[in-house]
Amino acid sequence: MLEFTPENLSAADVERLRAVYEPLTRSVxxxxxATIRTQVDFDVVAAAKAEIDSATARLQSKQLDGTFGIRYLSTGERMAWGNVAIGIRNPIAPPLEVHHDASGTVWCDFHLGAAYEGPPGHVHGGVAALILDHILGEAASDGVNPRFTGTISLRYVRATRLGHLHAEATTTRTDGVKTFAVGHLADDDGVTVQAEGVFILPRWARGQPGPE
Amino acid sequence: MLEFTPENLSAADVERLRAVYEPLTRSVxxxxxATIRTQVDFDVVAAAKAEIDSATARLQSKQLDGTFGIRYLSTGERMAWGNVAIGIRNPIAPPLEVHHDASGTVWCDFHLGAAYEGPPGHVHGGVAALILDHILGEAASDGVNPRFTGTISLRYVRATRLGHLHAEATTTRTDGVKTFAVGHLADDDGVTVQAEGVFILPRWARGQPGPE
Incomplete structure (x- = not known):
């Protein structure tokens, strides 16, 4: 059973927290x-490392025992700020800013730089998989209960250039606890990776005993 | 065409670079x-952010125009130090340390913490996909020429707990430019995600015109 933590925060509290943590995360x-691309002399690396270690010690002086998790606000809003794909407190996340349009399509435009590299100058195939897994999962979820990946298949049409990218997904049908979704990743020249997956409503989120 | 950069570095040069950059990357x-888990007061966040920005400015004072890429040493060794899965200069990489055993199995043991979270306390499904894409690709590659993902399918048996994990892969057959690989991700209680994929020898790495 997963723990989703309720938080007693107002919309103003959330905005205040966002105003503090988003700039920190952007700095990281x-x-x-810079860590990947630097060519400075070794003594400059050492000076930078000392500042980084000092910053880490400050932040660690009071911290969560575990992970950030997912918190639900009284408004019903989900705060997945630690999430590796969308988390505004997670420096690994590009982060994806997910939009839902009226037709049910979920999409995001985002930028991937040197940190997401696989083949030289190109997005690691596994990063494409990470993004598509997330965006198909968002399409398959209903905004209240998440649906988790059951299976996903990816077809790589060609290498994806690092830079400005677009991902989108939509559902094709729901059959009991299973929702089927399709989507793709694209760079400026068109689709680079296609995905299809089956997403499952977790047992604990099912209102009544399901068919399985 | 991808650019793989030859580097005129000796083994001793590489060790010297590794001794400088590995500790920096570990610090990041x-x-x-700490950025995800901190609960310090806002003024402490601000002080940490100032140190981080200072470190970044030092590192950026001389840097590569683009990404790290992949460099080949005169020994034939591949230096994929910027790679998002294995790069020792990439703070996003866990990093995976890939081992090859005598039977042709490729495996790695590694730890994933708060930064790789999807469902609370658990590995994001897309991170599992990233790791399996990489490890199946390593199994499918021959050590000289990389093979890139053509298709990959993942089946999620259950949620993967954050913590110590194991991934492994092996090839099942090669048919022309295509190599078929299978593998899985496991936590302490066993297999959590199964994967199978087809990996393609890129056109530029084929010794003579292939069947497609």
Missing amino acids: RALID | RALID
Whole structure:
């Protein structure tokens, strides 16, 4: 059983927290990029490392025992701020900013730099899989209960260039606890990876005993 | 065409670079974790952010124009230090340390913490996909020429707990430019995600015109 933590926060509280943590996370993202690309002399690396270690010690002086988890606000809003794909407190997340349009399509435009590299200058195939898994899962979820990946298949049409990218997904049908979704990743020249998957409503989120 | 950069570095040069950059990258990984889990007061966040920005500016004072890419040493060794799965200069990489055993199985043991979260306390399904894509690709590659993912299918048996994990893969057959690989991800209680994929020898790496 997964723990989803209720939080007694107002919309104003959330905005205040966002205003503090988003800039911090953005700073760490810039540091990740610089760590990969730097060519400075070794003594400069050492000076930078000392500052990084000092910053880490400050942040660690009071911290959660475990992970960030997912918190539900009284408004019903989900705060998945630690999530590796969308988390605004997770420096690994690009982050994806997921939009839902009226037709039920879920999409996001985002940028991937040096930190997401596989083949030289190109997105790692596994990062494409991470993004498509997330975006298909968002399409398959109803906004209240998440649906988790049962199976996903990816077809790589060609290599995806690092840079500005687009991903989108939609559901094709729901059959009991299973929702079927399809989607793709694209760069400026069109579709690079196609995906299809089956997403499952977790047992604990089913209102009544299901067919399985 | 992908660019693989030859580097005129000796084994001693590589060790010297590794001794400088591995500790820097490890420090940034600790900072990523602290950024997600910190509960310090806002003024402490601000002080940490100032140090992070200062470190980033130092590292950016001389840097590569683009990404790290993949460099080949005169020994034939591949230096994929920027790679998002295995790169020792990439703070996003766990990093996977890939081993090859005598039977042709490729495996790695590694730890995933708060930064790789999807469902609370559990590995994001897309991170499982990233790791399996990489490890199946390593199994399918011959050590000289990489093979890139053509298709990959993942079946999620159950949620994967964050913590110590194991992934392994092996090839089942090669048919022309296509190599078939299977593998899985496991936590302490056994297999959590199964994968199978087809990996393609890129056109530019084929010795003579192939069947397609």
